[in-house]
Amino acid sequence: MDALLSALPLVADPSVLLAILVGSLIGLIFGSVPGLTYSLALAVVLPMTFQLPTVAAVGMLLGTYIGGMTGGSVAAILIGIPGTPSAAATVLDGYPLARTGRAGLALGTAVLVSTFGGLFSLAVMIVSVDFVSGIAIKFGPAELFALVLFGLSTICGLAEKSLLRGLIAGVIGLLVMTVGLDAIDGVQRMTFGSTAFLQGVDLLVAMVGLFAVPQIMQTLIDWRRGREIRLEAGDVRSEMPKWSELRRNFGVIVRSAALGTGIGAIPGTGGPIAAFLAYDQARRFSKNKEKFGKGELAGVIAPETANNSVTGGSMIPLLSLGIPGDPATAIILGGLLIHGLTPGPLLFMEHKTEVYTIYLSIVVAYVAILAFQYFGIKLFVRVLRVPPHILSVVIGVLCVIGTFAIRNSFFDVYVMMTIGLLGYLLMRARIPVTPIILGLVLGPTLEREFRTALILSDGSYAIFFQSTAALIFFALTILIIAFHFIGQTRARRAAPNAKASIDAG
Amino acid sequence: MRSFGVATSWLAASVAAAALIAVPTAKAQEDFPTKPVEMTILFGGTAQTIGQLLADLMSKELGQPVVPVSRTGGGGAIGYSHVHSTRPDGYNIVWNSNSISSGYHQGNLPFNYEAFEPIARVTVEVPALAVRADSGWESLSDMVEAVKSGETKLKMGASGQGSFTDLTAKALFQELGIEDKVVYVPYGDGKAPVELLAGRVDAAIQWPGQFIPHVQSGDLKMLCVTGSERVEVIDDVPTCAEAGAGDLDITMWRGLAAPEGTPQEVVEKLQEAARKAAESDQLKDASGKLGFEISFMDAQEFGELIAKDDEVIAELLKSGN
Numbered sequence: 164m165d166a167l168l169s170a171l172p173l174v175a176d177p178s179v180l181l182a183i184l185v186g187s188l189i190g191l192i193f194g195s196v197p198g199l200t201y202s203l204a205l206a207v208v209l210p211m212t213f214q215l216p217t218v219a220a221v222g223m224l225l226g227t228y229i230g231g232m233t234g235g236s237v238a239a240i241l242i243g244i245p246g247t248p249s250a251a252a253t254v255l256d257g258y259p260l261a262r263t264g265r266a267g268l269a270l271g272t273a274v275l276v277s278t279f280g281g282l283f284s285l286a287v288m289i290v291s292v293d294f295v296s297g298i299a300i301k302f303g304p305a306e307l308f309a310l311v312l313f314g315l316s317t318i319c320g321l322a323e324k325s326l327l328r329g330l331i332a333g334v335i336g337l338l339v340m341t342v343g344l345d346a347i348d349g350v351q352r353m354t355f356g357s358t359a360f361l362q363g364v365d366l367l368v369a370m371v372g373l374f375a376v377p378q379i380m381q382t383l384i385d386w387r388r389g390r391e392i393r394l395e396a397g398d399v400r401s402e403m404p405k406w407s408e409l410r411r412n413f414g415v416i417v418r419s420a421a422l423g424t425g426i427g428a429i430p431g432t433g434g435p436i437a438a439f440l441a442y443d444q445a446r447r448f449s450k451n452k453e454k455f456g457k458g459e460l461a462g463v464i465a466p467e468t469a470n471n472s473v474t475g476g477s478m479i480p481l482l483s484l485g486i487p488g489d490p491a492t493a494i495i496l497g498g499l500l501i502h503g504l505t506p507g508p509l510l511f512m513e514h515k516t517e518v519y520t521i522y523l524s525i526v527v528a529y530v531a532i533l534a535f536q537y538f539g540i541k542l543f544v545r546v547l548r549v550p551p552h553i554l555s556v557v558i559g560v561l562c563v564i565g566t567f568a569i570r571n572s573f574f575d576v577y578v579m580m581t582i583g584l585l586g587y588l589l590m591r592a593r594i595p596v597t598p599i600i601l602g603l604v605l606g607p608t609l610e611r612e613f614r615t616a617l618i619l620s621d622g623s624y625a626i627f628f629q630s631t632a633a634l635i636f637f638a639l640t641i642l643i644i645a646f647h648f649i650g651q652t653r654a655r656r657a658a659p660n661a662k663a664s665i666d667a668g
Numbered sequence: 669m670r671s672f673g674v675a676t677s678w679l680a681a682s683v684a685a686a687a688l689i690a691v692p693t694a695k696a697q698e699d700f701p702t703k704p705v706e707m708t709i710l711f712g713g714t715a716q717t718i719g720q721l722l723a724d725l726m727s728k729e730l731g732q733p734v735v736p737v738s739r740t741g742g743g744g745a746i747g748y749s750h751v752h753s754t755r756p757d758g759y760n761i762v763w764n765s766n767s768i769s770s771g772y773h774q775g776n777l778p779f780n781y782e783a784f785e786p787i788a789r790v791t792v793e794v795p796a797l798a799v800r801a802d803s804g805w806e807s808l809s810d811m812v813e814a815v816k817s818g819e820t821k822l823k824m825g826a827s828g829q830g831s832f833t834d835l836t837a838k839a840l841f842q843e844l845g846i847e848d849k850v851v852y853v854p855y856g857d858g859k860a861p862v863e864l865l866a867g868r869v870d871a872a873i874q875w876p877g878q879f880i881p882h883v884q885s886g887d888l889k890m891l892c893v894t895g896s897e898r899v900e901v902i903d904d905v906p907t908c909a910e911a912g913a914g915d916l917d918i919t920m921w922r923g924l925a926a927p928e929g930t931p932q933e934v935v936e937k938l939q940e941a942a943r944k945a946a947e948s949d950q951l952k953d954a955s956g957k958l959g960f961e962i963s964f965m966d967a968q969e970f971g972e973l974i975a976k977d978d979e980v981i982a983e984l985l986k987s988g989n
Binding site: 334358361487493500506509 | 709712713714716717721723724727730736737738739740742743745746749772775776777778817821823828831851852853854855856858859861862863865866867869877878880881882884885887950954957958959
């Protein structure tokens with residue numbers, strides 16, 4: 164309590180509040196523009212914090228991180244291109260909502276549940292940091308492999324009508340991520356002897372290509388043929404979510420928040436995995452499954468709650484063990500270190516006040532983002548009044564700038580375009596895009612953890628069956644696949660002439 | 669006044685054009701830098717943070733911004749290739765490290781260290797070997813004894829194949845003569861310390877900064893550091909050589925380099941800016957917190973060091989595979 168009281172005036176200082184606000188705003192902007200991510204925002208902000216006093220510097224970094232995580236939903240909902248990988252799952256239902264004029268509802272809900280998720284995970288962190296980090300540390304390569312495999316099983320739910328097509332898509336995603344320098348043996352894979360290929364395919368570059376390029380192409384083709392779909396000005400409402408709607412989805416919110424916090428606490432996972440798992444569980448336990456993917460509000464609520472819960476969750480290993488869970492938290496770690504806050508068990512004893520300033524900064528950042536977004540929604544939805552063919556040109560330009568900026572590499576721009584073209588062809592072949600994203604997100608972790616586990620066990624597969632956590636995730640994976648087949652068989656019996664059954668064959 | 673200035677520079681340009689534009693004029697070198705200098709950063713994490721700080725400090729010295737630009741990937745190959753392809757005029761420099769040699773000898777780079785003009789070494793980082801505090805091993809020789817007499821192999825956590833900590837681990841165990849009783853487990857993202865804490869590996873080689881918090885909390889113990897001298901912040905930890913590993917001396921340096929053919933005057937200006945930055949309180953302050961040491965070396969000495977280390981790394985990579 165003493166630490167909280169001494170931290171309060173430190174954070175309430177106007178310069179610190181300003182630093183957090185500036186950070187949050189930068190994060191929001193980077194998060195909402197497709198191609199610019201919070202990792203990039205953090206790299207830009209870090210040098211600015213060198214001159215700042217500790218509390219302001221850390222507040223600014225945290226504001227940027229949180230703003231970026233929340234801002235990802237804006238582009239995902241409005242234009243169907245996720246601003247960050249963590250918002251990929253939000254596109255599934257957020258974009259259809261926007262297409263039917265309910266963008267305001269989706270955006271408003273997203274920011275509310277994001278804030279809830281963030282504060283929930285913060286609360287979990289404050290009361291149980293030692294307990295949770297004790298569990299997180301038990302997740303070795305074998306357990307992580309099992310968890311990621313479980314994540315891949317959600318392809319069943321995302322494959323739309325045909326599991327075969329879903330699996331093809333998933334494998335394409337896994338394959339694309341093997342290009343480049345292999346992280347374990349340092350071997351070149353599918354580089355064709357070129358140095359440029361060594362950097363491999365960046366997740367975000369591939370994602371921007373897959374989401375943006377086919378959409379831009381389709382929009383321009385429709386426009387040429389005079390079949391452009393425009394939203395009338397009256398259709399774009401800045402409607403806000405009602406409490407009754409949130410109450411109805413209370414179960415989804417709490418489950419997603421818990422899931423996000425848990426995933427965030429395990430190093431080596433992160434926002435995208437949490438968001439997809441949350442989406443899948445929301446759909447699985449929903450009464451109106453068939454509405455998912457067509458504009459179901461719970462399909463926005465689940466991923467947005469989960470990816471923001473990751474922020475608090477990832478603070479647990481970061482602060483208590485000094486382990487960054489993803490590239491973004493690695494930059495925050497650098498910022499903490501340079502200001503003399505060495506994460507680790509002693510941080511909570513020697514720098515108690517600073518730890519509380521971190522907690523308070525997170526709260527301030529969320530309040531700021533809630534306010535920015537809430538008042539911004541009326542402005543954001545106006546984007547939809549721009550004729551789609553003009554908007555798509557603007558998006559195209561932003562995507563080129565964004566993909567270049569990630570690693571200052573033109574190779575990445577070509578990769579984005581190539582993958583985008585491939586995405587368009589796949590779309591025409593009715594191969595769903597989402598499983599590709601899942602393969603992209605999970606592929607590198609899946610492979611790395613599998614191989615590391617086998618190195619640890621000297622080649623014995625027994626390592627995967629020796630831990631309870633791994634066994635639980637394997638069992639869940641099998642259950643999900645089994646349920647999928649049972650469900651499909653039933654559907655086929657119920658409607659023997661349905662098109663779905665032909666597709667599945 | 670302004671139009672006059674433009675007129676003179678126009679005149680100067682015409683004269684320069686007449687005297688072959690491609691050759692940088694002596695005047696241009698004296699004025700260096702007249703525009704921002706781009707510093708390519710090859711890795712994330714500490715490398716990036718120190719690089720950004722150094723760029724910030726050098727900007728103040730040069731009177732022109734030094735802009736840190738991150739070009740990561742391919743174990744440094746992407747960034748080296750970029751700088752290698754730029755004009756040798758000092759406006760493109762790279763925040764380099766021993767990775768130039770490990771990248772080349774692993775076949776990831778089509779050119780070696782000779783494609784770059786050394787500017788200055790700025791920092792060094794020395795890996796440390798750590799074990800769990802409850803392992804019962806008080807010294808390096810305890811560990812070696814246990815491995816020699818034991819049935820099972822020692823599981824050793826470091827970063828991926830060809831990374832600096834991986835090379836260090838291989839050199840250490842070769843020196844100790846127990847390399848065939850060691851399993852090297854590669855971890856990305858600096859996860860090795862946690863894996864050691866959790867008991868999935870028996871020892872780990874990473875940077876001291878990653879171990880220090882866990883040593884202070886009594887969970888881990890550092891047995892030795894791999895350089896030829898002890899590390900200031902942990903001077904109670906012996907060097908591996910002192911602890912019985914022959915004359916092992918492995919240190920990672922970071923410094924600046926420019927493409928081959930960069931004029932000597934320009935290199936000197938950059939070297940002096942780096943020297944001032946290395947002497948600043950700000951870098952000193954950061955070194956204690958981030959866990960690196962400042963160790964300035966001028967272009968001449970730095971060049972000799974790079975050549976010497978290149979041989980060592982070539983040897984290690986040959987025997988390691």
